[in-house]
Amino acid sequence: MGSEGCAVAGIEKAVERSIEEMKRRLSESLSIDDMARVAMYSKFHFSREFHRITGISPRRFLSALRIQEAKRLLLTTSMTVTEISCTVGYSSVGTFSSRFASSVGLSPSVYRRVGGFVRRVDAAKKGETGGAVCGSVGAPVASYPGLIFLGLFPTRIPEGKPVSCAVLTCPGPFELRDVPVGTWYLLGHSVPAVAHEALTDSSQAVHVGSVGPLEIAPRAARVPVDFRLRGASPLDPPVLLALQRVRSAAFEEGLVPAVR
Incomplete structure (x- = not known):
């Protein structure tokens, strides 16, 4: 592997470290500075490279990981929606439920009731x-x-x-x-x-x-x-x-x- 390939691999490993840190600290208020520190980059360089590699910003990735973990907890535990919202870093259960519904397409309680599956995925209303x-x-x-x-x-x-x-x-x-x-x-x-x-x-x-x-x-x-x-x-x-x-x-x- 040449020097350029090694550099790319190094950046990807750094981004992967930051994602693992996100997963470990879903309940905490994690800042861009915290993520960049784990990746060992300046926050500006880290944010730019993270978006280039994953296609989205670090904050957006963290938000997605929180919803992903909430989905898992709803299906595998008896925790209440309020308990799950706190576990994945939301101080307001209302904000969590709204965010979950807009991302998943179902409210947390309905998602749990149907076992994580929907009969079909409906397309959004179309414009022109x-x-x-x-x-x-x-x-x-x-x-x-x-x-x-x-x-x-x-x-x-x-x-x-x-x-x-x-x-x-x-x-x-x-x-x-x-x-x-x-x-x-x-x-x-x-x-x-x-x-x-x-x-x-x-x-x-x-x-x-x-x-x-x-x-x-x-x-x-x-x-x-x-x-x-x-x-x-x-x-x-x-x-x-x-x-x-x-x-x-x-x-x-x-x-x-x-x-x-």
């Missing part, structure tokens, strides 16, 4: 339609990614309602139609069908991918993209929206055979 995003999904050689969720989101975090989405049973061609005018990120994650409903939250996706930003202009026709899935990394922002019960939906629609 610009066109379609199409292309092909590729996956690592000799791997079976399982059912693949694709969605268009306004940021690099898959949260809230996508403006358009689809579920694929295997890598291959896709098309997302009636995409609104604007700037979007195409994000995807996958979970093997045989294990899908045994998972406790969507952070356990085994493959992820992202393309963007994609500019959708008025009266655009088709925007072609090459979408590649890869193994999930600690540097990837968490998947926050509630995991769709895609395995059951696929069985009902006859897309995949039932596993006996």
Whole structure:
């Protein structure tokens, strides 16, 4: 590895250290200075490199980790919503519940009641339609990614309602139609069908991918993209929206055979 490659690897390791520190201190008021100190960079350099590597700011990543942990606690413990909100760093349960609902698509109590799964992921209300995003999904050689969720989101975090989405049973061609005018990120994650409903939250996706930003202009026709899935990394922002019960939906629609 050359000097440039070593420098890149060093920066990624520094960002990964800061993310591990975030995970250890979710209940605390963690500042950019604290994160930069762990990474051993100035806060300005740290913030710039963190955004370059992860696609979002350190504060936004920390907020996503808090919601991710709240999802896990709701499904695996008997803690109250108030207790969970304090555990993940919120002083106000109202603020926590509002933030959770906007990110996951369900309130904390409903998310717990449905076991972390929704029957379907509804797209957000569309504005002026610009066109379609199409292309092909590729996956690592000799791997079976399982059912693949694709969605268009306004940021690099898959949260809230996508403006358009689809579920694929295997890598291959896709098309997302009636995409609104604007700037979007195409994000995807996958979970093997045989294990899908045994998972406790969507952070356990085994493959992820992202393309963007994609500019959708008025009266655009088709925007072609090459979408590649890869193994999930600690540097990837968490998947926050509630995991769709895609395995059951696929069985009902006859897309995949039932596993006996």
